[in-house]
Amino acid sequence: MSSVNQAKVNPEHKHKTPTVKLTIDGRVVAAKKGQTVLDCAGENGILIPHLCSHPVLPPFGACRLCLVEIEGMRGYPTSCSTPAEEGMVVRTGTEALKNLQRNILSLIILEHPGACLLCEKRQICDEFRPDAEKAGSATGCHSCGSRDSCEVRRLAENLGIKELPVAPVYLNRPIEKTHPFIDHDPNLCILCGRCVRICKHQHKTSVIDFTDRSSRTRIGRAFDCSLIEAGCTFCGSCVDVCPTGALAERYAKWQPAPDKSVKSTCTFCDWACELEFGIKQDKLICTKSANENIPVCALGKFALAEFLNGSGRLHSCYVRTDGILRETDWQEALAAVKDRLWNYRGDKFAFICDSTGTLEDRFIFRKFTRDVMQSPNYIELEGADQAFKRAAVPAGVKAAFISGGCIEADSLSKLEVLIIQDCYPSEASGRADVVLPVRVLAETEGTIKDRFGRHRPLLKACEPPKAAGSEWMIICRLAKTFGAEGFNYEFVADITKQLNPPPAPPEIQTGQTPGPAQDLKQMRTHFRGHRIDGHVGGLRELNAGPEPAPVSMPAQTKGTFEILDNRRLVPNTHEIVIRAPQVASKAQPGQFVIVMVDEKSERVPYTLCDWNIQTGTITIVVQEKGLSSRKLILCKPGSKLAHVIGPLGVPLEIKKYGTVALAAGCYGIAAIIPVARALKNAGNTVLAVTEARTGYLLYYGDRLRELSDEHVQAAIDGSLSPRGHAVDVIAGRLKSGEKIDCVIAIGCPFMMMLTARETKPYGVKTLAALNPIMLDGTGMCGACRLTVDGKMKFACVDGPFFDAHLIDWDELKDRRRAYSAEEIHSLAATAPAERSHTCARPINR
Amino acid sequence: MTALQQAFETAAQQWRQLEESKTPVFFVGAATCGRAAGAIEVIERLKNEIKKRNLQAQVIEVGCLGPCSMEPILIVHKNGAPRLCYGNVDPERISAILDRYVAGNDPCPQWALGRMTQGRIDGIGDIADHPMFRAQVRHILKRCGLIDPENVHHYLANSGYRGFLKALELGRDGTFDEVRKSGLRGRGGAGFPTWRKWQLCRQTASDIKYLICNADEGDPGAFMNRSLIESDPHSVLEGMLIAAFSIGAGEGYIYCRAEYPLALHRLETAICQMRRLGLLGSNIQGSGFSFELHIKKGAGAFVCGEETALIASIEGRRGMPRPRPPFPAVSGLWEKPTIIQNVETLANLAMILDNGAGWFVRYGSASSKGTKTFALAGKINRTGLIEVPLGISLKDVIYDIGGGVGAGKKLKGVQTGGPSGGCIPADKLDLPVDYESLTASGSMMGSGGMIALDDDTCMVDIAKYFLSFTQAESCGKCPPCRIGTRAMLEILEKIASGRGAADDMDKLGTMAQTVRDASLCGLGQTAPNPVLTTLRYFGAEYEQHIQKRQCPAFVCAALVSYHIDAERCSGCTACVKACPVEAILGERKKPHKIDQSKCIHCGVCLDTCPEAYAAIYRSSGSLTRYEQRKSGESKS
Incomplete structure (x- = not known):
């Protein structure tokens, strides 16, 4: 070029x-x-x-x-x-x-x-x-x-960047979350062009390129079409080379960063691409092509981790007793297999597998079929093309052992005994007598043969779910259960030595662009008889094709609580006005509500930022963090929420403290509105200090100036003066001898912890408003449990206000992370419509 | 006899006929600038009048003579009389000239700019003595406005293609030597010696080489290239032939912006004529040299004037510069050695070959040889396209050719080099106009924009204006240019709006240096020049904006307030009616008052207030400015 x-x-x-x-x-x-x-x-x-x-x-x-x-x-x-x-x-x-x-x-x-x-x-x-x-x-x-x-x-x-010459700006470009697998946030893009260039380098074409110029320059597609329409094959190389979070893998981005990498071979298909696996604590987080000059297909890049970590994976043995598959251990399961199969030795038995397994696995399958079951019916489905094949059971066969789910539905009814070993449940496993969990893909080791007949090594990169075993090992143990000899293999390499013909020394690199990375039609749709897209959300979207995703959620109309207004205040933060007359009539400063968007939503507490008894409305300010808040933010005015429960929590004691300093960050900036108003009315001198990372994230300045005696906006990056956190301003005042009688901090736990730490030396009474993970909000479930002054408290009924100097912040921090894995999974599994939204409103500067 | 030889003969004959024409000939300057001033209407009227009067006469559309402020321009040939040049002609004047001069004996000296040929006419001097032309040395522009740009015979009759034929005689190396001896430097802005570039290209072994003519003139206010192409296209094309011949290029591209339709049309016409005369194609004039020409229309991105971006654009890619090396002379268009020359550089070549390098070096200064065209504009009495020998002082250009600034105004400085250049203060006007001196002053030669600034010009505003241009034209590839210019603009806007902070000048300076030193291409590297030079020479004015919140030129709207002097105001309500935001209160015959809380500082009241009253005055910080009151008599 x-x-x-x-x-x-x-x-x-x-x-x-x-x-x-x-x-x-x-x-x-x-x-x-x-x-x-x-x-x-x-x-x-x-x-x-x-x-x-x-x-x-x-x-x-x-x-x-x-x-x-x-x-x-x-x-x-x-x-x-x-x-x-x-x-x-x-x-x-x-x-x-x-x-x-x-x-x-x-x-x-x-x-x-x-x-x-x-x-x-x-x-x-x-x-x-x-x-x-x-x-x-x-x-x-x-x-x-x-x-x-x-x-x-x-x-x-x-x-060592210490300061910025002028205030930073948020580019305020729509974040693209509707593409399969890839989130594109142009607001993080530094326009290094690596993505554009790697696409040209690997595909000799450019699905993406620079568009527009000067401050409006961005990476985009021609005519702003979607990645699918632009002909992207989702090799993900652009994501791999992105030096920032502008291009990120939806599934992996919130996972902890890998601390280990292992190179091995992808066995989704016989192109057998060499992959580099990113591993964190034996869990596969992400994959990429091991050769930066050559792309891999969407399966190798995006599907592997999600497929392996899928919540539906078989992780235990099951044996059917009294018509029901019951979880059991290996010993019992293998005994059950022997028990069921014993009488079917000979040609009434068939072993069925496909060719995706390792040579070693298949060697053992064959050997088991021949030597232990004394059957000629070893059936190996050729899986060279992506078309899905299912095996039919030969006439006379009454019992079958199937590795995978690749059997014709008609055959199932002819069988008297069915043993399945697999990674995911299938139609067949639902009718099986025994189901055994197996390791697949990056969890396995051995040798495979690629489509060119070359031998390729398979190295174990990550741990399987719980009990899942290597297929060769399961069969060897089973053979021993049958009392068979010749199955004493300790390592897979012991089997490799016996392969006939012996495999050539494996080559790790192919040096060839795999077909499916150039042409989506060549990509495998099935693995071991399972539709891969059944376990990988991005693939479903990819297969569904380029349908324009709606930019907002369909309005909920079933609920009671109508959303009257929903506007973005600053990036990531929305002000939502809800009709909830009864909540409004009882609300007091510091109280919160629990909101459920629909009947199946998580219950999330939100501090009441304002209310109006006359109009019967309440205002909450919602930060988009995770799926539940996203759902709420996507609700358009006119839609109705399933539940708004409240007011909950103990209101702030409104009395004359003297001088009260309010420290507020993120949603807390809105939450201090009723607090400031009430304290002012009670005759206090109110100093309202708000903080944000940078100036463009601050809001409600005018309202707080009106409601407080003094309002200070601090920016952590120095884009506004004073620079620093809210507590820096308050501590500065305390240090200079200014009298402050009470400090109330509302914001994220880090900010409140920081406030507590900095005010402690001055002995000033400091309150923090906590709203940890909650369920019922009435003191029953204990989800919001925390420790204050060594005593167990429930934030929902004892709080939200606690003496900040006595809170066990470390415990609070850890409890907040309790559902991290589930939160990540739910984000990756959402439909495009739930992910995307565009905020037309320009940001307040 | 070849087609070319034949054409030379025809040309000589045609030209002689024209010079000795018994019937009147009217030459109308109808380049884009002339057309904008009404040349087409003039031509129409002229043709109608000729028809009406049943006159035997010719009307010839010529190019641009240069003096913009005097357009449209008409040159009249009348048998037995010297040719006369008239300025600011309009349809009415046409009829008058036809009546009084062509049909009568009154040469209308009140409208004449001068004589174009020898002879005597009372009251009309030689055009060469006209102040606008006196200090000029017109080599590149010598045919402009005098020949029909679409008639190749006019070009041939005026030493056209002689340079190229000379080049063929001298051979490739001889031609190169001649150019080297001339010391010609690139006229596109940076002033890189042309021969050095050629040498690099000549030394690079390649069976295919390209020549590109950069006609992507994009500086605001610059129109030298357009004018030249519209007025004398063959001079550029002949230069291309010479350059291509010497470097061994077999193919050439003219990259001309699509916003120049007339220039493009004239190039297309000229290329057809060249082909007919055997000046394009294979084995040109039996020399063994073959050359083909293509026109590539640019879409108007300023950055495409940058060599590597221009190449990318021709190749069909996004016009984005790339780092050098490799230099285009080594690996350029389609990765082949490529020489890119500006329009004016190419136009110099024919003269150098025709007259010899020795003739060329007689003009100009020690390091900057030859002449250079400039687009003279701004707060100056005579604007237009001019050509001066390099090394001339700025003062001579501004005062002699340009006639200085308006009455009662003071020259503040001169901006050269367009958005890539800088502002040179009035006290440095002795500066010779050559590459080194301009660069040392912090400005640059650029392609030839020259804008005079008077005391009504705010230097912060000027910096803001030019920076906003380069900011918007940044290709967005490198952060210093993409983000740095935006951040600089933000600071300038802050200063101009009265929110400047004490350290803003330092910040601006540091950022300007970063953008200059770190940007990828010339656009970014020179973008801070307007800021750097104004900071350097007009720092006090910045300080006034920041510390005193005042704009001494009364330009920065946020720093200027409008007031009505109750003693001068007659209560005519003109301003009351004109104010777009109803900020002026007042009844007829009673002094009006401006409600400052409503005023948007648009200045409409100032423009509306009758000169006889001049009751509106402006204040900025501690400064106030009244407009000069003109008495009732002088008004009529």
Whole structure:
């Protein structure tokens, strides 16, 4: 495509390439002719900051961070695009360069929500909040699913970005969540172009490209069509190379970041692509192509982790007793198998499997069929094409052992005994006598043969669910249960040795773009007789085709509580007005309601931010974090909520304290409205301090100025003055000797914990409003249990206000994470309509 | 005899006939600028009048002579008399000139700009003595406004294609030597020596090489290239032939913006004529040199004037620059060695070859040879397209050619180089106009925009204006340009709206340096120049905006308030009626008053208040400004 390709070294000629000598930072180093200064420096341990550069992509020179000084060259050339030349004298770390790099990165952060990078309390925050918050729109590192892999974040830390030249802006572009598998948040995009370039590099075409110009430049598709319409095959390479959270894998992004990677082979089909598995605590989090020059198909990239971690996986043995499949252990299950099959030895028995298993597994199946069951009926379905095949049982067969679910429905009724070993339940397993759970894909090891007849290794990358076993091992144990000899294999390698013909030494790389990565029609639809898309949401959407997804939820009309208004205040935060006359008539400052959007929704507590007895309405401010709040935010005016229960909780004691300082962040900014009003009416002097990561996240400034004696807006990134957290302002006042009689903090637990910590030395009474996970809100279930002053309290009936200095914050923090895995799963499993929304309203600045 | 030789003969004959015509010939300047001023109406009227009077006369559409402020321009050939040039002609004047001069004996000196040929006419001097032309040296523009740009014979009759034939004689290397000796530097802005670029390309082995003519003129206020192409297209095309011949290019592209329909039409016409005359195609004039030309219409993105973006655009890709090396001269269009030259650079080549490098170096300064065209504009008495020898002082251009600023106004500075250039203060007007001096001053030659600024110009506003242009035209690829220009603009807007902070100038300066030093291409690297130069030379004005919240030029709307002087106001209600937000209160015959809470600072009242009263005055911080009151007599 571009002549700049010349700067890249063709790997095949590496050994022939002459070398040149140059000096980098005073060191004489050797570079291959044509190698870039950046690559050469990197090879010699001299790290030059860069964002747009990527090892397999031709130089692009966009991010400008890899600037260096080269004697005899004007200005600051980019090291990613400058070929190393004989005698070149390069300097990389001069103060001038560092300053320039810091300035460039500061500019990038102006349009990349990075306020967290400038937060002085980042370290405490990281400890208190180890996982990113599952926010609808990322407005900082702490609400970004790619926080731990973000290269902007890493560079900012390395270069030491301390302040921004002007206030950052939120680009306010619609977040695309309707594509299969991929969430695209253009507000996080730094336009490094890696995604565009990897697509061109791997597919020789561009499904995505830069569109528009200047401040409006973004990555998009022609005519803003969907990725499916644009012809995307969902190889996901763009996601893999994205240095930020702009392109993220919906399933993986909220999972904890992998801490280990294992290379192995994908066995969804016989292209047998080499994959790199990202593992966290033996769980498969994500996958990608192990060869950055070659894409894999959507199954390899996106389906594997979701398929393996699916909640429907068979994780125990089941034996049918009294007509019902009952969970049992291996010993009993294998005994039951022997029991059922014993009388069917000979040609009344058939063993059925498909060819997706390892050579070792199939060797054992065959051997078991022949030696133990003494049957000629070993049936192996050829699965070379993606068409789904089911086996028919040969005439006379009355008992079958099936690995997988690939049997014709008609055959089932002819069988007297059916044993199934599989990863997911199927129609067949529902009628089986015994069901055994097996390991599949990345959970297995052995050898497979790809479509070109090459032997490929399969290495175990992650742990299976609970009891699931390797198929060869199950059958060997079963054979021993039958009393058979010759099944004493300890390791899979012992079987590999016996294969006939013996496998060639396995090749790990294929070096070939797999068909399904170029053409979706070639992609397998079934695995072991199961529809893969039955367990992978993104595949269902992909197979459903490019139907425009509705941008808002269909209005609920069944409920009682009508939504009268729903508007976005700032990114991620909505103000919702609900008709709830009875709640309004009884509400008092500090109280909350529990809202259920529909009959099946989670029950979520929301602090009452305002109410009006005359109109019978209440106002809540909702932050989009997770599925339940998203559902609520998607409700249009006119739709009706299933339940609004309240007012709940103990109201704040309104009396004359003297001077009350209110510290508020995120939803708390709205929650202090009734508190400020009541305290002011009771004759207090009210100081209302609100905080946000950055100026554009603050709201209700005018209202609070009106309701309080003094209103201060603090921005953590310094985009507003004062810089810092709300408590910094209050602690500053306390330090200077100002008299404050009571501090009330409403916001996220971290902010309230921080407030408690900072006010403690001054001995000022500090209250925090807690609303942890709740169910009934009436003190029955205990979900909202917390410890205050060593005593167990229920936030719903004892709270929400507690003495902040006495709260066990660590316990609170841990309890909040209790359902993290379920929350992540529910987010990934939602339909496009529930994921997407566009907020037409421009943000308040 | 070849078609070309034949055409030379025809041309000489045609031109002689024209010069010795017994019947009147009318030349109307009808380039885009002339048309905008009404040249088409003038031509129509002229033709109607000729028909009505049953006159034997010719009307010839010519290109642009240069003086914009005097358009439309008409040159009249009358047998036995020197040709006369008239300015600001309109249909009424046409009839008058026909009546009084063509049919009668009154040459109408009150409308004449000067004589175009030798001879004597009372009251009308030689056009060369006209102040607008006196200091000019017109080489590139020598045919502009005098020949029919769509008639190749006019070009041939005026030393056309002689340079190219000379080049064929000299051979590829000889041609290169001649260009090297001339010291010609690129006229597109940066001033890179043309021969150096060619050398790089000539040294690169490749069977295919390309030549591109960059006619993507995009600076606001610059129209040198358009004018030249519209007025004398063959001069550019001849230059292309010479360049292509010397570097060994077999194919050429003209990248011209689609907003220049007339220029495109004239190029297309000229290319057809070249083909007919055997000046394009294979084995041109039996020299063995083959060349083909294509026109690529640009969609008007400023960044496509940048070489690598321009190449991407021709290739059908997004017009986004890429880092260099490799330089286009080594790997350019379709990854082949490519030379890209500006329109004016190419137009110089024919002259250099025809007259020799020795002739060329007689003009210009030590390091900047030859002449350069400029689009003179702004707060100046005579605007237009001019050509001066490089090294001339800015003062000579502004005062001699441009006639200085308006009465009662003071020159504040000169902006050169368009959005990539900078503002040079009035006290530095001795600065010679050459590449080095302009760059050292913080500005740059650019493609040739030159805008005079007077004391009604706010320097913060000027910086804001140019920066908003480059900001909007940024391709968005690199963050310094995409985000840096936006952030700089934000600070400028803050200052202009009276919200400036003490450290804003420092921030602006630091950011400008970052954008300059770190941007990928010339657009970004030069985008901060308007800011940097105004900070450097007009820092005090920024400080006034920030510290005193005042705009001394009364331009920044947020810093200017409008008031009515009760003593001057006669209560005519003109402003009351004109105010779009009903902010002016007052009854007839009683002094009016402006409600400051409603006023949106649009200035309509100031424009409406009759000059006899001039009752509206402006204040900005501690400054106030009254408009000059004109007495009732002078009004009529």
